[in-house]
Amino acid sequence: MKHQTIGHNETRWDAIAKVKGEANFTDDFAIRNCLYAKILRSTIAHGRVVDYDLTEARQVPGVIKIVLPEDLPQNQYATAGHPYAMIPAKRDIEDRLMLNREIHVYGEEIAAVVAKTELAAEIAVSKIKVTYKEYPVYLTPQAAMAPDARRIHPERDNIIANTNVGFGEIDNGLAEADVIVKEEFSTGVQQHAHMEKQVAVAYRGEDQRWICISSTQIPHICRRIIGQALGLPWSQIRVKKPFIGGGFGNKQDITIEPLVVALSMLCGGRPVKINLTREESLANTRTRHAIDYQVALGVKQDGHITAIDFDVLSNQGGYASHGHAIGGKGGSFINALYASDNLRYAAKTVYTNIAAAGAMRGYGIPQVMYALEAAIADAADKLGMDPIDFRLQNTRPEGYLNSLSQVQQFNFKINDCLKRGREAFDYDRKLADSQNYKTGDKRRGVGVASFSYGSGTYPFGLEVAGARLILIQDGSFKLMLGATEIGQGSDTTFSQMAADTLGVSYDKIIRDAITDTDIDPFDTGAYASRQTYITGFAVQKCAEKMKAKILQRAAELYDIRTEYLDIVDNNIVYAHNNQLVVSMADFAMASFYDMAHGRAIVAESSVNIHHNSYACGCTFAEVEVDVATGQITLLSCMNVHDSGKIINPLLASGQVEGGMAMGVAFGLSEGLRYSPEGKPLNNNLLDYKIPTTMDLPDFEMAFIESEDPLGPYGNKSLGENPLCSPAPAIRNAVKNATGVAINQIPLAPQKVFEALKQAGVIEE
């Protein structure tokens, strides 16, 4: 397939505005007569509000309204951003209200104040006195699963889901194995820490409907969830999404939007804004699930895998949010990566009293790949095999029909990734060099880890996307999408796709900063690395329709048969020799203004995609461990990706860099911590350790590019993929450096120091 702009480093369409600081984010919208709301949050993690004393709060000047839970609609709803499911059992668990007297987490939303200024609202919130009744606090699934544990949501067991997938007989598989690796792994509570916090404004529109401007990854779903929470017909809500400063999955939960609309309603439709503080955004929204794994791996002496056994315990926190979709998801992705005679993946997701876990870039795969790839590395070690060779021997061949997901892995170039990485990373030399650093204070080692990742949610979720193209008089096109640009550059790649299919240059495609549920094509939004894949089909189909309509109109206007016409380089040409018929610009004018034939040309598509493509890749890491302090320095790190055809290499590399940084942080430094009472201890950017550029090496990367036959432009997922394998690669490198397997991430210095001490690496 010949491409004109696909595969080129076209400049982001929003680059200039963003560099100049002229891009409008939600908080930038100047709304007349805007009121500000602040949320009163519980200072206990589990219990009940017995009483509110509002006396002092009411006296704060500027206070318009103090809102208690009983002032709002009492429709239980789910915050998770999934397409609506027609079958009730498939819907996300509806376990929350906008405000609550029942407290499930520290920081529960128990009241709200609307005031003329943010400060007045803040002061009034601080003056509300609350009397609590306290219940025991459960921070871990184990605690919440104890026989005498109180139900966190009375209507539901603390174990919200319990599944078991796989094939074969694990016991037989383990019995047949020559070597068994049995280990426990656990991951931390990573937080998205997107640059732009959650912020939303709501007001009554001129047509008496409710408008919510929000920094959301899922405007169309946001509309629905507001409707559900407020008990309104969905048409009565209009969601607008301006530029977004990152979401990473946290904005795939609808956390503040129903409340802000409800508050505007209580204030007669006046605009009300909620702008979470950094502390609220870090500790009171969603997190990556902390998951515990009990893994058993059975392998033959020749490297053949006989059994992969995973027992999974996922810490859901106080609300179900995306729930078991994350902890329960790993089986098919393990199976995508490695052949095994027997596989068991048993998972439980359990309510606790920490912040509700939700979607976060990787959606459970960084956790399961961390456990899997650590165990794989350890098995190779036990066999005395090279860990890359061991993987090459066991990876799934291309074309494998995944028996757990029913997805055929058409292109699945994991072995090419491993081989390319081995060479490009200079793995063997670095491994050999590290032999010189196995004693002394600074120990060096290298590690590898692989991953697999889907493109969208099929066959589990509905995959609908849409696009609309409008021909403009100068031969350019307006492209409308319901897909969500959240900073990742999707609008740029969609523009490349449209241009490529239309036969025009990239600069001829005009995009919009705002996604608006009233007018933009229906699309479920930015998650599951679905957009370039699923929405890509919508763009392609729409552009194909547009091109066909253009050629049909050209045939009318110029009396040339449609099949003899084509569009190349912004010109309508004779297909057989590319000779010019008319420039797109001249054609466009005639298409509008010809007295006989003139009228607008528009095209629209809505697609429902019934397949998926598995992407894959791997990380190579070289670390230096300061055994005296437990400090790990990442010396070099490389990702290799099979994401099919790369639409825009520069944007793709941005995705990979950011993803690797987040994956490294997942492995090394980031984790929310809680007091025994469930109070967040590091809900700020000083104590919550996001790596800075000073903490990271220059990342290296490579793409194994081939055109996936199922991807719209040969492409597969990339957005979440880069952070799936850095953590295990680092863990494996640390083990290679020190000989010690540390199976709890993040590998913070204190944890490493203690593990090394316990292992005798450090002598007291």
Next chain:
Amino acid sequence: MKHQTIGHNETRWDAIAKVKGEANFTDDFAIRNCLYAKILRSTIAHGRVVDYDLTEARQVPGVIKIVLPEDLPQNQYATAGHPYAMIPAKRDIEDRLMLNREIHVYGEEIAAVVAKTELAAEIAVSKIKVTYKEYPVYLTPQAAMAPDARRIHPERDNIIANTNVGFGEIDNGLAEADVIVKEEFSTGVQQHAHMEKQVAVAYRGEDQRWICISSTQIPHICRRIIGQALGLPWSQIRVKKPFIGGGFGNKQDITIEPLVVALSMLCGGRPVKINLTREESLANTRTRHAIDYQVALGVKQDGHITAIDFDVLSNQGGYASHGHAIGGKGGSFINALYASDNLRYAAKTVYTNIAAAGAMRGYGIPQVMYALEAAIADAADKLGMDPIDFRLQNTRPEGYLNSLSQVQQFNFKINDCLKRGREAFDYDRKLADSQNYKTGDKRRGVGVASFSYGSGTYPFGLEVAGARLILIQDGSFKLMLGATEIGQGSDTTFSQMAADTLGVSYDKIIRDAITDTDIDPFDTGAYASRQTYITGFAVQKCAEKMKAKILQRAAELYDIRTEYLDIVDNNIVYAHNNQLVVSMADFAMASFYDMAHGRAIVAESSVNIHHNSYACGCTFAEVEVDVATGQITLLSCMNVHDSGKIINPLLASGQVEGGMAMGVAFGLSEGLRYSPEGKPLNNNLLDYKIPTTMDLPDFEMAFIESEDPLGPYGNKSLGENPLCSPAPAIRNAVKNATGVAINQIPLAPQKVFEALKQAGVIEE
């Protein structure tokens, strides 16, 4: 044709917001960091700026930029809001720049100041010192046509067009006549005086394109004219039109938008607002053409018309604007109304140095009907015939193919209108009663006048319109249009049309306050009473497409053949007995979320309409003339309209009331006056006499409703029609009361007094 909501008085969708003052008009948009521009206007009517002294103006605090003509692009452009014409000769005359050193009218835009506040801009403008070279000032076509007259636009003769249409031989026709009426008529310079003045804001958008929020009747054309004036590709401009407080044709000229965009460009893309003052809006925008008519009418004793001869001289003012389209237009509309053996309509349009005349509600027809219907009345008088009977005898029959416009007048119920009005107005009794008031100070009389009016501009103009419908999850629909709601209620009637065709109730259609050229279907806008007619077709076709798609999807989902399904009362039903299959709401949910079939349903249409329908009607007026003062009191007034099927009677009656008031004012009181130097003398609402409700009787009206086979819902034009015949009906009533034919309107007391004195009605 059975209608569900068409013909019903559905409530305007924007009623609540407007009544509560919550509707946002252009000036309500809160734009951050907005700058304000004021225009320096010439204090002479004809000449040239020799020099500007900016010294003092530059020192005004807050001034950002002082802009002279040479600072701006020098692309000549036309302000008239017509669709672009592919043939250069058919385009509006491109005779202006955004700012000019050459002065064609008093108040010419000769410089602009951008400042941080409106006041600072105003002060700085007042401090610019201008040295002029003055030329002779021509206020009338006669003066500008004098042999030694200077060309107002050097590149063009002062007579900008000179046309002659008709059939037969006028001289023969007049020779054959038993009675000849020969008269001269002239009309005044009426101004639109819309409640909301011209206002626009422009800024550079996040995609580096230019956004202009404007109170315009023609957003898509506005985009084009900005592009032409600035020399930008049209895609680089985005026009948004919020609610509009009236336009009446004045906002069918693009007067301030290119300048405001150009000023924003000069200020680095910062928002700049221009908000004309009332004085500017009245005197420095557009007016209704003042037209002089020399009319000769030949009739046989039996009432047969042998000749209609019109010599027309239209006062264009300083710029061509809509130019000859107005003065040149009357022939086919005279021919639409009356059969005549011979017809000649010879018209000239001439530049002068008064304000440029442009489109104004009625677009030349109130003027020509005033002259025609006065002459017709006088002919009847001369023959001693009843003026209604005389008309009934000569009106065109239904089905007449208009030989001048090539439009077939399918439904043309002028006789029904006249007969209905005679009865409903109680014409004969009032006429008889008036005999008791033919002496003394208070004289009474009755008068009648007819008119014909087109629906859109076919075959002269391109008639393209579009619509888009989006099914929403709760079974309602979003309707997108490029047609322009300017207060007339068009969005409400379009919603009724869509609902009717879809089989759902009116409340299921959701409209938008803003028309946005980037996303709304292409439509040339609000003018020529075209929208319910032309855009009506687009809405109908779009709704038909949507309905077909719904039934097709329903067939997929429920395994029932499409042809057995229908939509009635918000339900999908079996067509043969209306039995429920599924509610639209439940269907809509399945249409989005069914795993196999789910995807969005949208429909879009763009139509190019190749026909026209002639509406018609008449006015009955009863006046009392105070011969001592010349003051005319309108005692009662009734309009009867054949506008085909009435979509929303309440909104239609609003159109008729407003139009009648404007038509009465055209005849009685409104007129801009100029000093001999061309300075406007009454550019304010105190001196420019708009009638208040105290000045007007309770208007009566009736509709002769029938379904026009060419109208989308049997409907024809109505918006401009009501003001076409009040002025001649009043003039005829005054003649009936006093015996004096006063042939210059407005019939201001002084003019009436002098005419009566001259005729000897008033004795000194």
